[in-house]
Amino acid sequence: MNSTTRTIIAAGAVGAVLLGGTAALPLTLAAQQAPPTQDPPSARDTAQAASANPRLIARGKRLYIFCQACHAAEAVSGSKIGPNLAGIFNRQAAILEDSVYSDALKGQDFVWDEEKLDVWLQRPANLVPGTSMVFAGLPREENRAALIAYLKTL
Template sequence: MAIVVAISVLGACGGSSETSTQNTAETPRATPPVEQVAAAPKTPEELGQKVYARCRTCHTLEDGGRHRVGPNLWGIFGKISGTAEGFAYSKAMKEAAITWDEESIAAYMENPKSYIPGNKMVFIGLRKQEDRDNLIAYLKAETQPK
């Protein structure tokens, strides 16, 4: 008897004998794979620009730029430390007489107070070699005529 009741209930659920072309239930569709576009690798100059963000409060880079708390850095490569006209350097910076190049800037930026004891720069330095290298690449690109 239970079988007869079950068959009649199932038959009643079938509705009309017409075939429906409309799908009332959404069939889940496969999500197409998202194309992962690899970000273009950043150049040392681009990475250095981010590092320089820590410096721009005190330094300008453009030709003829004004001094701030620190000197304008235009043409820094090949300059002698403490010689930018119009900036009040510490005695230590003037007497250091360092010619700024990649090596001296990297050493100074690693630890300014130990590289030139007595200088006025309050920045503690860049501990990561990669940051120093990228900053130097950016400075080379931005502080020299193009």
């Protein structure tokens, strides 16, 4: 056998293994391996919409590390330096009895909806000048959206 023949045989063996391997791949695995860019946009958007919430909430929960030094998030644990945030979404501003609020926040008459929380988390003093919440703010909109998604679950 000369060296050319050996090369041809070797190439054939490799090809057979590759073909066999591909054919043996379970369909689900093959689907997972398809790069997302090959999906039609509409299918991709639908998939993202369906899975956005749990992922967004998980991300918000991680971002809550910026809040937890000052804010408890469980209904039973009372307020820390800042008011307890359990049930904060759609709650009237500055209504917890056991929390010390600034006069500035006490003077407000609104509920904490998405819009208010978004401005607040960007820079508290932009929403309520004179607030005692000392927090630099989250400049990135995606981070605020994630944190708000998490706050809704408290």
